[in-house]
Each structure stands twice: as C-alpha cells, then as structure tokens.
Amino acid sequence: MIAPGALVLLTPLVIGYLVGPLAVAGLIPGAIVSGAAMATSSANSGGAWDNAKKYIEAGKLRFNNEIRAKGSYEHKAAVIGDTVGDPLKDTSGPALNILVKLMAIFSLVFVPFFDRYGSVT
DSSP: OHHHHHHHHHHHHHHHHHTOHHHHHHHHHHHHHHHHHHHHHHHHHHHHHHHHHHHHHTTOEEETTEEEOTTSHHHHHHHHHHHHHHHIIIIIHHHHHHHHHHHHHHHHHTHHHHHHHOSOO
C-alpha cells in the first residue's frame, strides 16, 4: 500500500514542481477520467463474476442439454472467478473514488507551492 499511496501523493508534487501548475491542472482531469473508467470496469466485472456463480447455483446453466449446477467443473470455475470478482466490486472499484479525491485535494492544497516553485508558469 505504500507504493500506490506514494504514487498518488508524489505524482502531483513532482509534476507541479518540474512542469508547473498548468501541468497539474491537466493531470487531475486525466486521473479523474481514468479512475472513473477503472472503477466502473472493476465494479461491473466483479458483479458479472458474482452473477455467473449465482446463475450456475440456480441450476440455469445448460450445456449439451445437461444442467450444470453446484459441484460441476463450471461451478468450481465460477467460484474461483467470484473469489476474484468480490474484491473488485466491493473494494477496488470504490477505493478508486477515494484515490482520485485524495489526488485532487492534495494538488489543490499545494497550488501555492506549484505557483511559486514550479519550473514553468
């Protein structure tokens, strides 16, 4: 968790110091757009894996006119997929919201520093 946290906090500082406040003004919308896309993708894919497992457990999966339910290889694969999907939909997607907010607020707090010490204004 140290590396992602450092990335979120140091990126605006480095960009603001080396390039200036206008570059940070471009960095933040890019972080918002990419964070929103990743959060949406994480939440949707995690939900899809969860729903696939529930679909199989309900006995609705048919393959070659044979119902595949609990205990089948498809169900075992869906359980593994759900193990990956649960963290995506429950933690990873919502955490990106906090990441984007933290980067934006941190950048806003350091605007006077960027304005005074940034290389290009």
